[in-house]
Amino acid sequence: MRAPAFAFVLAAFLIGLSPARPHAEEEKKDEVSAPQSVKDALKTLFPDGEVKSVKREQKGKLRRYNAEVQDKDGLHKLQMRADGSVLERTDPLKAEAIPAGIAAALKNKSSKAKATGGTKYTVRGKVTYEVEYENEGAKSKGYFAEDGSEAPAPAAAKDDDEDK
Numbered sequence: 593m594r595a596p597a598f599a600f601v602l603a604a605f606l607i608g609l610s611p612a613r614p615h616a617e618e619e620k621k622d623e624v625s626a627p628q629s630v631k632d633a634l635k636t637l638f639p640d641g642e643v644k645s646v647k648r649e650q651k652g653k654l655r656r657y658n659a660e661v662q663d664k665d666g667l668h669k670l671q672m673r674a675d676g677s678v679l680e681r682t683d684p685l686k687a688e689a690i691p692a693g694i695a696a697a698l699k700n701k702s703s704k705a706k707a708t709g710g711t712k713y714t715v716r717g718k719v720t721y722e723v724e725y726e727n728e729g730a731k732s733k734g735y736f737a738e739d740g741s742e743a744p745a746p747a748a749a750k751d752d753d754e755d756k
Contacts (some may be wrong), residue, residue, distance in 0.1 A: 630657050633676030638663050680748055681714040685721065694723055697740030702727050713746045720746045 626646040634643055641663035649656045649671075656679065659670045666684030673679060690707045698705040710723040710733070720743045724733045735743045 626657050627674050629676035630672050634659055634661060682748055683712045685710040685712045691738045693738055693740035694721055694736045698725055704728050713748050715746050722749055
């Protein structure tokens with residue numbers, strides 16, 4: 593009768609020693625295991641920024657690093673290769689930093705339209721601006737190329753909308 597009780601206590605003790613989340617250690621390891629080239633690139637791109645996170649992402653044979661950096665402009669999100677090159681980048685955009693072509697396009701929509709901010713998406717070298725604006729009290733957003741022509745929403749913008 594004592595043997596089953598002892599086995600139960602031993603099993604409970606051993607379970608208590610095992611990690612509760614076996615993948616938690618791997619996740620943490622991934623966050624700090626960015627190659628030096630990625631760390632150097634982030635420091636070059638954002639010399640005054642604070643790296644909030646760098647996480648490794650593996651899709652098949654492709655390994656990428658997703659980084660978030662906070663600086664005076666806001667939170668920047670990047671997807672990078674192991675060599676430090678940037679594949680995708682999402683940057684906050686203040687109203688005063690909206691390109692002149694986009695500001696002109698908003699004025700053409702309505703003389704009362706005023707940009708309030710937005711996001712700059714760079715995907716494999718192609719730049720698209722998501723601009724939030726007010727027009728006679730109504731809030732809207734649109735996607736534009738730098739010259740002010742309308743553009744489709746990049747996939748990164750759709751991912752950001754799903755996160756909200």
